[in-house]
Every structure is written in C-alpha cells, then in structure tokens.
Amino acid sequence: MSDDDVEMAPWKRKVKGFWEAFKRSKLGMTGLILLLIFLIIAIAAPIIAPYPVYGPESRVGIPFEPPSNEHWLGCDELGKDIFSQLLWGTRVSLFVGFLAALMATFIGLIIGIVSGYFGGVIDDLLMRITDIILVIPGLPFMIILAAVLGPSIINIVFVIGILGWTGTARLIRSQVLSLKERPFVEAARAAGASDAHIMFKHIMPNVMPLAFAQMILGVSGAVLSEAGLSFLGLGDPTHISWGMMLHYAYEFGALHIGAWWYVIPPGILITAVVVAFTFMGYAFDEILNPKYRRRR
Amino acid sequence: MENKTVIKVENLRKWFPIRRSFFATLFSKEELYVKAVDGVDFEIKEREVFCLAGESGCGKTTTARTILRLVEPTDGKIYFDGDDITHLKTKELKPYRIKMQIIFQDPYESLNPRLSVFDIVSEPLQVNKLYESQRELKEKVATALEEVELIPPERFMYRFPHELSGGQRQRVAIARAIITRPRFIAADEPVSMLDVSIRAEILELMDRFKREFNIAYLYITHDLSTARYVSDRIGIMYLGKIVETGNIDKVLDDPQHPYTQALISAIPVPDPTMKRKRVILRGEPPNPIYPPPGCRFHPRCPYAKDVCKEKEPEMVKVGEEHYAACWLLS
Amino acid sequence: MAMLEVEDLKIYYEVIGGDVKAVDGVYFDLEKGEALGLAGESGCGKTTAALGILRLLPSNGRIAGGKILFEGKDLAKMSEESIRKYRWKRISIIFQGAMNALNPVIRVGNQIVEAILAHENVTEQEAWRRTEELFEMVGLDPERAKDYPHELSGGMRQRVMIAMALACNPDLVIADEPTTALDVTIQAQVLELMKKLQKELNLSLILITHDLAVIAETCNKVAIMYAGKIAEYADTYTIFKKPLHPYTRGLIKAVPSIKGTKEKLVAIPGSPPDLLYPPPGCRFHPRCKYAKDICKEKEPELTEVAPGHYASCHFVDEMKNIPF
Numbered sequence: 001m002s003d004d005d006v007e008m009a010p011w012k013r014k015v016k017g018f019w020e021a022f023k024r025s026k027l028g029m030t031g032l033i034l035l036l037i038f039l040i041i042a043i044a045a046p047i048i049a050p051y052p053v054y055g056p057e058s059r060v061g062i063p064f065e066p067p068s069n070e071h072w073l074g075c076d077e078l079g080k081d082i083f084s085q086l087l088w089g090t091r092v093s094l095f096v097g098f099l100a101a102l103m104a105t106f107i108g109l110i111i112g113i114v115s116g117y118f119g120g121v122i123d124d125l126l127m128r129i130t131d132i133i134l135v136i137p138g139l140p141f142m143i144i145l146a147a148v149l150g151p152s153i154i155n156i157v158f159v160i161g162i163l164g165w166t167g168t169a170r171l172i173r174s175q176v177l178s179l180k181e182r183p184f185v186e187a188a189r190a191a192g193a194s195d196a197h198i199m200f201k202h203i204m205p206n207v208m209p210l211a212f213a214q215m216i217l218g219v220s221g222a223v224l225s226e227a228g229l230s231f232l233g234l235g236d237p238t239h240i241s242w243g244m245m246l247h248y249a250y251e252f253g254a255l256h257i258g259a260w261w262y263v264i265p266p267g268i269l270i271t272a273v274v275v276a277f278t279f280m281g282y283a284f285d286e287i288l289n290p291k292y293r294r295r296r
Numbered sequence: 297m298e299n300k301t302v303i304k305v306e307n308l309r310k311w312f313p314i315r316r317s318f319f320a321t322l323f324s325k326e327e328l329y330v331k332a333v334d335g336v337d338f339e340i341k342e343r344e345v346f347c348l349a350g351e352s353g354c355g356k357t358t359t360a361r362t363i364l365r366l367v368e369p370t371d372g373k374i375y376f377d378g379d380d381i382t383h384l385k386t387k388e389l390k391p392y393r394i395k396m397q398i399i400f401q402d403p404y405e406s407l408n409p410r411l412s413v414f415d416i417v418s419e420p421l422q423v424n425k426l427y428e429s430q431r432e433l434k435e436k437v438a439t440a441l442e443e444v445e446l447i448p449p450e451r452f453m454y455r456f457p458h459e460l461s462g463g464q465r466q467r468v469a470i471a472r473a474i475i476t477r478p479r480f481i482a483a484d485e486p487v488s489m490l491d492v493s494i495r496a497e498i499l500e501l502m503d504r505f506k507r508e509f510n511i512a513y514l515y516i517t518h519d520l521s522t523a524r525y526v527s528d529r530i531g532i533m534y535l536g537k538i539v540e541t542g543n544i545d546k547v548l549d550d551p552q553h554p555y556t557q558a559l560i561s562a563i564p565v566p567d568p569t570m571k572r573k574r575v576i577l578r579g580e581p582p583n584p585i586y587p588p589p590g591c592r593f594h595p596r597c598p599y600a601k602d603v604c605k606e607k608e609p610e611m612v613k614v615g616e617e618h619y620a621a622c623w624l625l626s
Numbered sequence: 627m628a629m630l631e632v633e634d635l636k637i638y639y640e641v642i643g644g645d646v647k648a649v650d651g652v653y654f655d656l657e658k659g660e661a662l663g664l665a666g667e668s669g670c671g672k673t674t675a676a677l678g679i680l681r682l683l684p685s686n687g688r689i690a691g692g693k694i695l696f697e698g699k700d701l702a703k704m705s706e707e708s709i710r711k712y713r714w715k716r717i718s719i720i721f722q723g724a725m726n727a728l729n730p731v732i733r734v735g736n737q738i739v740e741a742i743l744a745h746e747n748v749t750e751q752e753a754w755r756r757t758e759e760l761f762e763m764v765g766l767d768p769e770r771a772k773d774y775p776h777e778l779s780g781g782m783r784q785r786v787m788i789a790m791a792l793a794c795n796p797d798l799v800i801a802d803e804p805t806t807a808l809d810v811t812i813q814a815q816v817l818e819l820m821k822k823l824q825k826e827l828n829l830s831l832i833l834i835t836h837d838l839a840v841i842a843e844t845c846n847k848v849a850i851m852y853a854g855k856i857a858e859y860a861d862t863y864t865i866f867k868k869p870l871h872p873y874t875r876g877l878i879k880a881v882p883s884i885k886g887t888k889e890k891l892v893a894i895p896g897s898p899p900d901l902l903y904p905p906p907g908c909r910f911h912p913r914c915k916y917a918k919d920i921c922k923e924k925e926p927e928l929t930e931v932a933p934g935h936y937a938s939c940h941f942v943d944e945m946k947n948i949p950f
Contacts, residue, residue, distance in 0.1 A: 184407055202408050560884060564840050568866050577814075
C-alpha cells in the first residue's frame with residue numbers, strides 16, 4: 001500500500017479496492033457494460049427513439065408491417081414502431097426491477113438483522129412468517145395481489161417487493177448469527193454499546209455487501225416477474241414495458257401470422273437484462289461474500 | 297500505601313443450560329448444565345496482575361466474561377471498587393462499563409473489519425458520550441494511538457484492520473481498551489496469536505499502563521511460561537474451580553497441587569540442556585456437564601485416595617501467599 | 627550422502643502483482659533417524675518448504691529452483707506419477723489442523739484402511755489388522771477404530787493422524803504444527819509418543835513449529851527460517867546456547883521459559899516483511915540492531931561457520947565476539 005492511499009478517505013479506499021477486484025471479473029464487467037448500455041437507452045429513449053410511442057401520432061406504419069428501412073423492427077397491431085417501443089420499454093423494466101429489488105432487499109435486511117441478532121421468540125416469529133411467505137406459490141399469489149390492487153407500476157413494484165425478501169432475510173440472518181458471536185461485538189458490548197448501536201454500527205456494515213449482491217441478483221428476478229405479470233395482462237396499460245409488448249403480441253396473434261419481429265426482440269432484451277444483473281450479482285457475490293473471501 | 301482492591305469475586309458460578317431435543321425433555325425432567333465456572337473466589341488490587349490459567353474448557357474465559365457482565369452470573373458476587381455489580385441492570389451498569397475493559401486473543405476477530413481504526417478506538421467514547429466535540433474526539437483518539445506507540449497517529453487513524461500487522465492490530469485493541477482510562481482490564485490471551493518476536497512489546501505496553509493508570513489486570517492464559525513474566529499472582533483452574541492460587545513464583549516454582557505439578561512439568565522448555573522429570577497425565581479433562589464427584593481431578597490424579605472420590609477438598613494454606621485445594625495437603 | 631538433502635530450494639506463489647517468494651533458497655539435510663526442527667514466525671515459509679518436499683503445493687505455487695534429493699533422487703524434477711510412489715509410502719505428512727480434517731461420517735479405522743488400500747497392494751483384512759496394530763502403537767484402544775471422529779477427543783484424533791501417517795511404514799514423517807491446537811498436558815502426551823515412535827521405528831522427522839520450546843525438547847537439529855530463507859542452521863544445542871545470527875538470538879531472547887532465571891523478555895522491533903516486496907540485501911536488516919550499510923545492499927550467503935553450523939549474516943565473525 002502506498003502512502004497516498006492512506007491519506008485517502010476510508011470510504012474512497014473501500015470503493016477503490018472494490019473496483020480493483022471487480023475490474024478483474026470478466027463476468028462482472030460484461031454485466032456492467034450491458035447494464036450501462038441499457039441505462040443510457042432508458043435515459044435517452046425520448047431522444048434516440050425514431051418515432052413517438054404514446055398518443056395517436058404514434059401510429060406511424062401499417063399494422064404488423066415487417067421490418068424495413070423506415071421501421072427497423074417493423075410495426076405492431078396498431079402500426080406503432082416496435083424499435084421505438086423497445087427503447088421506451090427499457091425505462092419501465094429497469095425502474096420496476098430496481099425499485100422492487102430495493103424494497104425486497106430492505107425488508108429482508110431489516111428482518112434478517114433483527115431476527116438473527118435478538119434470536120429467541122423474535123427470531124422464531126419472524127422466521128415462521130418468512131417460511132409462510134416462502135411456501136406461498138409466488139406467481140399465483142402475485143397475480144391475485146396485482147388483480148386486487150389494480151394495474152399500476154407502483155402496485156407491480158409493491159407486489160414483487162413484498163414477496164421477494166425471504167431469501168435475503170434468511171441469508172442475512174445466518175450471517176448475523178455468526179457475526180454476533182464474533183469478539184468485536186462482545187468488545188462493543190463491553191464498551192457499553194446498546195443493541196441498536198451494535199446492530200447498525202457493527203452488524204449492518206458487515207452484511208451490507210451481501211445485501212447489495214442480493215439486490216443486484218434480485219433485480220433480474222424482479223424484471224422477470226414484471227414481464228410475467230405484464231404478459232398475463234396485469235401490467236400498467238398506460239406504460240410500455242417489454243412484458244406488455246409480449247402481452248399484446250400474444251393477444252393479437254402475432255405468432256399466428258408469423259410476426260416474429262414483435263415477439264423475439266422483447267424476449268431477447270428481457271433475457272439480456274436478466275443476464276446482465278445475474279453476471280454482476282455473481283461478481284459482487286464473489287468479491288463481497290465473506291464465504292469466498294480469504295483472510296489475508 | 298496499601299493498594300485498593302478493584303475486583304473481588306466470591307463463589308462465582310456460571311452454569312450454561314444445555315438445549316436439549318424435544319424428545320429428551322419428554323423422557324427426563326432433569327435440567328442439564330455445563331458448569332463452566334463453579335465456585336471461584338479471588339480479588340485483584342490496583343497495579344496488580346492476577347493470572348487465571350488452565351487448559352481449554354476450564355472456565356477461565358467464562359470467568360472473565362462473567363465479571364464484565366457479558367454473560368449473567370448464575371450465583372456468587374462480583375464487586376467493583378467495593379460496589380456489588382452482580383445484578384445491576386444495563387442502565388445502572390453503564391458507569392461501570394467505562395471502567396472495565398477487555399482485550400481479546402485474536403486481533404483479527406476483535407476488530408470490526410469494516411470500521412476504521414478511528415471508529416474502533418473512539419467507540420467507547422462515542423457510545424458513552426464522553427466527548428464535547430469532534431475535535432476533542434479526534435484528539436483523544438490520537439493520544440490513545442500515541443500511547444500504544446502507533447506513531448504518527450494520523451497515519452493509522454483511517455486505516456482498516458486488514459491493513460495492519462497482527463501486532464499493530466493488538467495495539468489498536470489496547471488503545472480502545474485504555475481510552476476510557478479503565479480501572480480494570482481483562483486480557484484474554486492477549487499475545488497468544490502473535491508471533492513470538494513481538495509478544496514482549498505488547499506485554500511491556502500493558503505493563504506500562506498498569507503503572508501509569510493504576511490498572512488491575514485479569515490476565516487469562518493457557519501459557520504459563522508467559523504468565524510467569526507478567527503476573528503477580530496466579531490461580532490455576534481445573535474444570536470450573538481454582539485448585540491452587542498464590543504468588544506467581546511460589547506457585548510455579550513449588551507447585552503443591554498434583555494438577556499444577558503435572559501442568560508445569562508438561563510445558564516444554566526452550567533449553568535443550570535442561571532435563572526434567574515429566575509427569576504425563578493420563579486421559580483428558582472430563583465432561584463439565586458431569587464433573588466427577590469429590591475432587592474433580594481424582595480420575596487423572598496419580599495420587600488419588602478414597603477420600604478424593606467422595607469429598608471435595610477445601611482450599612488450605614500451604615505457605616506464605618500460597619493456597620491449594622488437595623486432600624494430600626490437608 | 628544424507629537421506630534427504632534440500633539444496634537452494636525456491637518456491638514461489640503467483641499472485642496479482644507478482645511472485646511471492648515464500649521459500650527463496652533453503653538448505654537442510656536429514657539422516658535416517660534424525661529429527662529436524664523447522665522454526666520461524668508465521669509467514670516465514672516453513673510450511674511451504676515442507677509441502678514443497680512432497681510437491682503438495684497449491685495450484686498457484688511452483689518450485690522455482692533448487693533440488694530436493696531423497697536418497698539421491700530429485701523429487702523436484704520427478705514426474706507427478708513417480709512422486710506419487712513416494713508420498714505416504716516413503717514420506718508422509720501430518721498437516722496442520724489435520725485432526726479436524728478427518729471425514730466426520732466415516733469411522734476413523736475405515737479412513738486409515740482406505741489410505742492403506744490406496745497405497746499398498748494388500749487385502750482389506752490385512753489392512754484392518756495393520757490398522758489395529760497402528761492404534762496400539764499410538765496408544766489407542768483398537769476398539770476405538772470403530773468410532774466416528776466426533777467421538778474422539780482432540781488428543782485422540784491427533785493420535786489417529788499419527789497412526790495414519792505411519793500406515794505405510796514411511797521413512798520420513800513431516801509434521802506441521804502437530805500439537806499447536808492441543809492443550810499442554812495433551813501436547814506432552816503427543817510429543818512423548820512421537821519421540822518414542824521416532825526412536826523405535828528409526829524414523830526421520832521434520833517438525834515444523836513456531837514453538838522453539840517444543841523443538842528444544844524433540845529435535846537433534848534446527849533450521850531457523852526468516853522471510854523465506856534459512857537464517858541459521860545447526861544442532862539444537864548450538865542454536866539455543868551459542869546462536870550467531872542476530873535473528874536467532876532475538877528469537878531465543880523473546881521466548882519465555884517456565885524454568886530458570888526470569889530474564890527480561892526482549893522483542894524484536896518491527897514485523898516480518900511482505901514477501902511480495904522483500905527488503906533488499908539481508909531480509910532481516912530493517913529489524914536488526916547490528917545492521918550496517920552492506921546489509922542493506924548485499925544479500926548474505928549461508929556459510930559454514932563451524933562444522934555443521936551455518937548462518938547467513940555478513941557479520942557472523944563479529945557476532946562470535948558479542949556475547950549472547
């Protein structure tokens with residue numbers, strides 16, 4: 001370690017160290033580049049999309065028009081440009097994915113820490129709730145919940161988030177169980193630290209990386225769930241997402257008339273986003289999960 | 297001037313209940329306990345190092361954790377500066393927490409890897425609100441780091457534990473322990489994880505604080521050779537009880553209890569010219585859930601008599617500042 | 627010629643940022659029936675050197691030079707296939723913490739039987755008989771061979787490991803910190819056993835430990851390692867009573883003793899170097915109180931200062947006049 005490094009603020013060195021390790025992961029870098037491309041598309045969709053996608057002026061072609069120079073990926077049943085819709089759809093997919101994963105991870109983190117740290121009755125109670133949610137068949141329950149709450153993006157986020165925290169909670173709890181036995185926790189207690197202080201100052205920073213890796217992995221699950229719910233017609237009809245596109249494609253018989261340009265591109269993009277986050281999640285896990293890390 | 301007694305424990309017991317399976321509880325009502333500490337008495341004065349020594353599982357670490365009230369005592373009394381702290385509630389205990397600190401064996405484990413040295417050392421001040429301003433906090437941390445010879449402090453303050461050597465880490469742990477100016481420090485094998493060549497420095501540091509801040513130390517170790525150099529008095533523990541206690545030189549040079557004798561003779565000596573008669577003990581320490589009746593050492597004792605199997609021996613005076621609990625000596 | 631001769635052994639680990647020269651020019655030799663202590667602080671390369679003898683290095687480690695002559699044959703250059711004939715049968719190793727590496731779901735006896743069957747062409751019955759003999763040899767009731775590892779105490783498991791190391795009648799046993807995890811009274815039992823077996827079976831032993839006192843009681847000669855090199859190498863008496871290398875002297879002054887006069891313990895200032903960037907010249911110079919300019923520039927050679935007594939220090943002659 002050079003002297004400059006020591007002068008840097010601690011968090012900066014942490015980030016730098018993480019980045020050094022992440023750069024070496026081919027999987028992680030592939031995922032990151034993919035994700036950056038999608039982020040740029042999501043932000044710049046209004047500028048780079050060749051045609052409008054909302055409102056009556058979005059009907060720019062002939063229904064089910066095959067790909068051409070004007071419409072790279074053809075048109076849908078209303079004559080809307082599919083390429084432009086794909087670009088716009090990135091926004092909803094990423095938004096729902098991130099927010100739902102954030103919500104799930106947050107719930108999982110808090111439940112995992114509280115459950116693991118206090119143990120006893122609290123642990124039993126929280127873990128039984130986790131078990132119950134874990135055994136509820138996910139998709140049917142999501143369908144019911146989404147149908148009851150009504151179709152909106154926020155409801156989709158809520159539905160995915162409220163069902164997706166169980167794995168994280170269990171993982172965090174098991175980590176906390178071993179962390180709370182470590183001498184540094186006892187040292188803090190000997191210094192007079194309260195439970196809240198120990199949980200937030202000592203335990204939380206040690207499980208944050210794990211929670212972060214879980215969140216990144218969770219995004220891909222959330223993107224898939226969103227696509228699934230939307231495909232089943234439970235998505236928000238006022239916004240374009242890749243799942244909604246697949247839903248309409250199915251509903252209007254795109255497959256029957258051989259309009260592959262309506263079905264395959266959204267599928268590829270969903271897969272690409274899922275792959276990007278999964279790759280990154282694995283890379284993060286490898287760097288941050290204490291199980292894989294060796295003591296120096 | 298007579299030094300004041302800082303820590304005094306009387307008949308201290310810590311029994312850990314054993315979690316049993318559901319079926320086991322159906323068939324027997326008997327509650328089972330690991331009798332980790334089972335009736336221990338001693339006191340430690342200012343500027344004194346009392347060593348609690350014994351093999352793994354003898355209860356020495358549990359004794360220290362119980363005194364610091366990190367685990368709840370089952371029975372007995374703990375006095376700090378004459379105040380009974382045995383059953384104080386968390387809030388009432390706070391003023392005492394500041395004055396009692398602990399140093400652990402493994403400096404890799406006792407420092408939170410995600411916190412910087414500054415966060416670690418300042419923690420006792422932070423959780424007890426013992427500072428007026430950030431500036432004061434920083435100055436106090438700097439002073440503590442200087443005291444443990446991590447110089448210049450600015451170079452160490454913002455490092456993380458993994459960026460330090462084992463010896464430096466243990467210095468950080470000591471800085472955390474002394475920053476509140478405690479009266480009592482329990483040091484649990486403070487040097488046994490460190491390389492031999494740097495142990496002496498750490499021990500010297502602890503010795504200096506003992507003299508400067510009038511600290512009373514409870515030094516916990518399995519390493520009698522090191523204990524010999526740092527302690528004033530010693531208690532030899534076996535299966536939750538102290539079997540022999542007294543002045544360190546008297547106990548180590550002229551051990552009276554057969555267990556102490558065997559323990560000392562088993563320790564290798566770094567001198568190939570020294571030929572010694574070795575008492576090899578048979579077997580291993582018994583299960584602390586079912587300690588043997590009578591003297592706990594009798595199943596392994598080469599001199600065991602009938603009385604040893606039936607009645608527990610009392611602690612008797614065997615010399616000036618030297619006590620042992622054995623039927624051979626009564 | 628000695629049974630084992632290690633000459634200028636170099637073992638490097640490839641890591642990000644370069645090679646860690648964990649072992650960088652190590653010499654020692656061993657006759658039949660001798661016990662050699664390999665001592666040094668954590669990270670000095672003692673375990674690596676031992677693993678290197680049997681070529682049991684992790685995948686990023688390699689032998690970068692030197693010879694390991696066992697009965698005249700160079701193990702360092704042998705094919706993987708031929709070295710397998712030496713492992714366990716001629717040279718066996720008791721790994722650090724191995725007693726916790728026993729498979730928890732297989733009876734300890736079966737684990738030894740399997741090891742025998744894997745290396746020797748015998749029937750299962752013979753292997754069992756041999757296992758029972760081994761159990762008696764290491765002071766365990768042969769009945770215990772039917773136990774699972776968790777039914778045995780730490781000391782007993784370590785005896786099982788010793789039995790396993792002796793299963794194929796090796797000539798050389800390498801023991802890496804065989805008693806470090808044990809309590810002193812159990813350590814005494816195990817060391818006593820190892821001494822007895824070594825004498826009875828005329829074994830050669832390499833004992834790797836950081837505990838100089840254990841070496842003083844068990845070994846005929848000692849190699850003191852520092853930062854991947856041999857600092858000093860001699861018979862046990864010379865190392866403990868007439869050491870010449872400043873590091874050896876420092877180390878011995880730092881070791882407490884339960885007997886004898888209580889001299890003040892003296893630490894060696896600083897800590898061992900990072901082997902990715904070892905200091906130039908003598909690797910010990912930043913911690914050496916006698917260091918001069920030459921120590922910072924030139925690496926000292928391991929030289930024979932008296933018959934059988936080797937040290938690598940530029941001022942080894944001057945050290946003779948500085949009383950220990």
